[in-house]
Amino acid sequence: MNEHMRSESASAEPGSRVALAAEDISKTYGATRALDEVSLEVSSGAIHGLMGGNGSGKSTFIKMLAGVVTPDQGRLALQGEWIEARSHTPARAKASGLHFVHQQNSTFPDLTVAENLALGRGFESTTLKSIDWKAQKARSRRVLDRFEIDVAADTHMVRLSPAAQMMVAIARALQDQDETDERGVLVLDEPTASLPKHEVDVLLTALRRYAADGQTIIYVSHRLEEVTAIADEVTVLRNGRVASRLVGAEISHDSLVAGITGSVAAKQAGTVPRGSGVVDSRVHLSHVAGFRETALTLRRPSLTEVDDETLLLRAGEIVGVAGLLGSGRSRLLKQIFGAVPRDDLEVTLNSGPVPPSDVRAAMKKGIAFVPENRLREAALPELSIAENLSVTCLSDHSRAGWIKPSRERKAAQRLIKEFGVRAPSASAPLTALSGGNQQKVILARWLQRRPTVLLLDEPTQGVDIGARNEIHELVRAAAAAGTAVLVVSSDFGELASLAHRAVVMSGSEIVDSIDGPLTEDILNDVVYAQEKSL
Known part of the structure; x- marks a missing residue:
């Protein structure tokens, strides 16, 4: 910056x-x-x-x-x-x-980028008052170019990442500010x-x-x-x-x-004031040596290099995944979890190979996944907090195939306390919680299973600095208990403060690795050096 x-x-x-x-x-x-x-x-x-x-x-x-x-x-x-x-x-x-761009997605997923931009100001029209699609796409392209959003005007919003969708929403709000005197x-x-x-x-x-x-x-x-x-x-x-x-x-x-x-937080390297609600991107963890056994191995046998090992993740280790928008960061996590085709990627845990395109098998092997888009891909907003917490371990709360609400509620109350979720009750709907507390519920849902590998995609996206710090502490605690963590974040300061080391992605491949201790500047230098070399 x-x-x-x-x-x-x-x-x-x-x-x-x-x-x-x-x-x-x-x-x-x-x-x-x-x-x-x-x-x-x-x-x-x-x-x-x-x-x-x-x-x-x-x-x-x-x-x-x-x-x-x-x-x-x-x-x-x-x-x-x-x-x-x-x-x-x-x-x-x-x-x-008053014009608002909220942290929650305000675009229309089933419409194109051009149509979403037009909803902010009206469509270009012909002399016969019909929509001039050629002119509309041309104008949309100019807006997208100005904000350096590398998407096609006729792409449907649902196909864009949340980051790209937010950029379109901002462009929609600001697109006319050079063209009008209204302020x-x-x-x-x-x-x-x-x-x-x-x-x-x-x-x-x-x-x-x-x-x-x-x-x-x-x-x-x-x-x-x-x-x-x-x-x-x-x-x-x-x-x-x-x-x-x-x-x-x-x-x-x-x-x-x-x-x-209410006070100035300590700024010593490696120190984050517990409970202060502040995360300073300049603060980083020291590199931790002597991790436990290998938890996850990724290989691409099609690579021509002698060493076809793409990534090795050890128990108790937090590894960051850095890269620019479109580098394949989110897709890698989904491939490991079996949510999208793996192509030639092989995934092996310490318990053996993980079958491709099989989320259930990945869960049984001990893989947990918190996706980037919490509301669309993880949350069950109309269900209670207790129901949201129990969906990954229903067998623990059932008898003869029937859910026992008392068991579910008791377990939820324990998790709410353990993970610091600020909630009126376990029976309240998930929508009653702030974004940060919703994210803690999603984390608790998975961490109660004591996973071997935890995959995190933008874990603090859209949460305030207090919740961000609390989520980081929960992730560190999981790693200290032996879970291997692979975390994607667009905020390189977050990766520097959370991860022990990092890998860099470009063109859907892991192209570099960085040993700790990490800093935001180091991550930026390596990521942009890789992009320039392509």
């Missing part, structure tokens, strides 16, 4: 006119005070960072701005006009120029959660360009380095209250940590 990104753009101070203001916003859910008299001002033409740990109130505040959560009290100023916040609605939000407020909720560094830099550069052109942006992120790089002003929430307000040179790594946690 360009460390001068914010300082260079800050030469022109944000306009003194306030684009959006909130005053004394409060929201209570039962005994929980989600927002407690929150007040803030967002300057016109500024990038305003909104930060906070798990349960800080960020999500509730954003939902209130969107008009989907009605606060108990307070008022809002939109385009200079104060209104009672309780009268704010989605229609009023849209009419006032509303763009709210981006964790927009880079699933993006590799190259796409992050492209996005941040584009956001600074739009802000310089007068666009006001509220940027919600758990990534401290992004906020320090681009934010002109920051509001930090903690426990539903405003913990700090920072402007210009006041915005630093330490000041953000102090606001989020």
Whole structure:
């Protein structure tokens, strides 16, 4: 990331006119005070960072701005006009120029990229008022090129990775900002959660360009380095209250940590303050020598090299998989799990070969898989937390083929406590939980089986910094108990802090390996060196 990104753009101070203001916003859910008299001002033409740990109130505040959560009290100023916040609605939000890109996918999977982009502004039309598909595709291609999204305009969204889908959603929201004088407020909720560094830099550069052109942006992120790089002003929430307000040179790594946690986290190499809710991508684990026996071996016999061993993973080891979008990272995990064809890849555990294209056999052998798209591929959103936890071990909760709810509930209560899931009860639906707590439920679902190999694809995508740290601790605990972990992440800082070593993928092949200790810079250098050599 360009460390001068914010300082260079800050030469022109944000306009003194306030684009959006909130005053004394409060929201209570039962005994929980989600927002407690929150007040803030967002300057016109500024990038305003909104930060906070798990349960800080960020999500509730954003939902209130969107008009989907009605606060108990307070008022809002939109385009200079104060209104009672309780009268704010989605229609009023849209009419006032508020535009949202949420961390959950807002695109339409059965439509093409061009159609999704058109839904943000309308279709190109002929003189006869019919859709001009040629012009529409040409315009979509220009938008995609501008945001460096390497997908075809006529590709259906469902075929894209979540990262590419998020980029299209952002492009849809921003596509007209160079073509109109209207300036509303763009709210981006964790927009880079699933993006590799190259796409992050492209996005941040584009956001600074739009802000310089007068666009006001509220940027919600758990990534401290992004906020320090681009934010002109920051509001930090903690426990539903405003913990700090920072402007210009006041915005630093330490000041953000102090606001989020209430104290400055230790920054010694290899140290992450337990329970602090902060993960610093500059912190990394030391390389751990002397791992146990081999847990997983991957081979491609078709390779011409004398050594056809592609990857060896040992018990207790955490190995990161680095690579750019489209490198084949996610597909490799699915191949190991048997969810997609393996081609010529051979998978062997310490218990023997794993049959291809057979998820059930992979599970019996001891392989667990947490996919990238939690909501679509892992969660059972309408079922209870207990039911979501039990699906991988139904036989443990049944008798004579019938599920015993009391057994299922008792086991769920134990797992909720063990994995630190913040839930009203085991009977509550999964949708009642935050994204971070949903992810902990998915992890607990698999880790209760004591797997030999745990496959993780973007394990902290779309979760806040508190939940991210907790998930990392759960993964480390599983590895310490003997599970071998293979983790894919677009955030090389996450890989550096979590993995003992890493392999690099390009063109659907493992092309390099990096022994620990890892750093984000090392991973970036090796990954981009491989891409340049192709």
